Amino acid sequence: MFKSVNQLDDPLRLLDNPLTCPGLFYATPAIDGVISRIRIPGGILTSQQVRIVADYATNFGGSDKNVYVTNRANLQVRGIRGTETALITLRSVGLAGIPEIDHIRNIMASPTAGIDKHELIDTRYLVRELDEYICSHKELGGLSAKFSVAFDGGGKVSVCQQPNEITFAAIKKNTSIYFHLLIGGEATNILLEPEKCIFVVAALAQVYLNEVDITEKRKPRLKKLFQEKGLSKTLEQAQKYLPFSLNVSNKTFPLNKNTNYHLGAHSQRQKGYSYIGVVLPLGKLNTNQLYNLASLVDSYGSSVLRFTPWQNIIIPDIKNEFIPEVQEHIENLGLHWSANHIYSGLVACTGNKGCASSATDTKGDALALAEYLQQHITLDIPVKIHFTGCSKSCAYHGQTDITLLGAQKSEDNTITEGYQVFVGSKEVYSFVNRTILPKVILRLLQGYETQHCLNAGGIG
Numbered sequence: 001m002f003k004s005v006n007q008l009d010d011p012l013r014l015l016d017n018p019l020t021c022p023g024l025f026y027a028t029p030a031i032d033g034v035i036s037r038i039r040i041p042g043g044i045l046t047s048q049q050v051r052i053v054a055d056y057a058t059n060f061g062g063s064d065k066n067v068y069v070t071n072r073a074n075l076q077v078r079g080i081r082g083t084e085t086a087l088i089t090l091r092s093v094g095l096a097g098i099p100e101i102d103h104i105r106n107i108m109a110s111p112t113a114g115i116d117k118h119e120l121i122d123t124r125y126l127v128r129e130l131d132e133y134i135c136s137h138k139e140l141g142g143l144s145a146k147f148s149v150a151f152d153g154g155g156k157v158s159v160c161q162q163p164n165e166i167t168f169a170a171i172k173k174n175t176s177i178y179f180h181l182l183i184g185g186e187a188t189n190i191l192l193e194p195e196k197c198i199f200v201v202a203a204l205a206q207v208y209l210n211e212v213d214i215t216e217k218r219k220p221r222l223k224k225l226f227q228e229k230g231l232s233k234t235l236e237q238a239q240k241y242l243p244f245s246l247n248v249s250n251k252t253f254p255l256n257k258n259t260n261y262h263l264g265a266h267s268q269r270q271k272g273y274s275y276i277g278v279v280l281p282l283g284k285l286n287t288n289q290l291y292n293l294a295s296l297v298d299s300y301g302s303s304v305l306r307f308t309p310w311q312n313i314i315i316p317d318i319k320n321e322f323i324p325e326v327q328e329h330i331e332n333l334g335l336h337w338s339a340n341h342i343y344s345g346l347v348a349c350t351g352n353k354g355c356a357s358s359a360t361d362t363k364g365d366a367l368a369l370a371e372y373l374q375q376h377i378t379l380d381i382p383v384k385i386h387f388t389g390c391s392k393s394c395a396y397h398g399q400t401d402i403t404l405l406g407a408q409k410s411e412d413n414t415i416t417e418g419y420q421v422f423v424g425s426k427e428v429y430s431f432v433n434r435t436i437l438p439k440v441i442l443r444l445l446q447g448y449e450t451q452h453c454l455n456a457g458g459i460g
């Protein structure tokens with residue numbers, strides 16, 4: 001499945017035209033050092049690959065040796081040095097692709113593909129096929145670094161709401177399974193047989209490449225370009241590159257929106273087996289946890305670890321009788337598996353440690369909030385809290401219970417960092433100083449516990 005070093009005709013090297021999104025071959029500087037992003041098509045790694053990633057962070061990471069799961073189920077390591085040597089290590093286990101196209105190996109699938117009892121189709125083979133297609137077509141390197149494709153198998157853990165440029169969402173019609181094509185989140189009402197999906201990605205990519213200057217560092221998003229062009233014109237142009245017709249139905253198709261089933265223990269479609277979704281604090285894993293998780297999946301699972309776009313992990317293929325034992329091991333690693341844990345719904349964007357657009361240290365403030373809440377409240381339902389340093393909301397695009405939008409206030413030549421607080425889509429505070437934020441959020445949650453309404457926290 002993986003390409004070995006000598007199958008590749010390009011030497012290990014960094015590109016000298018860095019993109020704005022970090023990748024392995026695009027050393028993106030941030031305040032705390034160079035960020036390296038390891039793309040994992042479908043978010044699935046073997047235990048051997050997990051150990052190599054831990055070695056990579058240990059040997060080449062900066063002062064922060066942690067590995068972060070991103071909202072694309074990729075991995076990020078900060079402060080990387082000696083990148084070319086590091087790439088040899090990663091490439092030995094298939095984790096460093098080809099420089100020209102590495103930035104677009106951004107393929108998402110449900111992290112429970114193949115084990116979800118309710119899914120309509122196991123999408124893992126489509127992820128592999130698309131990755132192989134991308135790896136063998138260097139001309140796709142002209143695509144925007146934001147180019148992204150998702151396959152949703154129609155199960156209980158949906159990725160339909162993730163912000164992908166092209167989404168294939170499985171649906172059942174009569175007795176057959178099709179994929180509904182969405183472009184930039186917009187329904188096309190086109191149903192495709194599974195074997196046609198890669199053709200459609202190739203055709204849409206071609207339409208995009210026909211219109212952009214591929215030498216430009218900042219290229220437009222495919223979604224934006226196609227919105228400007230209009231859906232029918234886009235489809236008409238894509239049709240020229242396809243050996244079959246794109247038939248637009250006059251019916252609409254419901255979107256699979258379920259994402260709540262990935263944390264905790266759940267039985268799999270394979271009888272007698274379960275998976276456990278593990279909550280990570282803001283997607284962070286230290287290398288000790290990574291090495292131990294690799295050993296855990298070797299001992300109790302199928303030597304595979306899955307990463308989710310909600311910045312958590314899934315351990316699949318555990319025999320049901322071993323679930324309590326594995327849960328104990330997870331807790332011994334300082335991690336959690338309950339969907340009600342405060343970290344289960346806490347998401348933060350990179351923040352001002354790694355992004356110039358951020359008004360605040362979102363990750364630092366989110367950690368401070370989590371620590372405070374853990375000491376003062378036990379949740380009986382999952383609560384989604386989203387910290388974002390600016391209105392772009394890179395970390396999370398779905399509906400959250402509480403959104404905290406970073407802001408700064410300037411008074412007497414002093415800048416104060418804080419947050420605009422939203423409950424659902426309603427603003428309940430225009431500015432809360434970051435130092436009192438944990439107390440304010442605690443009051444909101446206590447209000448919810450007593451009156452089952454977040455607005456009843458005595459604030460709004």
Ligand code: SF4
Nearest residue numbers: 349355358389390394
């Ligand atoms: S949401 Fe804004 S501040 Fe946060 S990472 Fe994205 S661009 Fe930066």
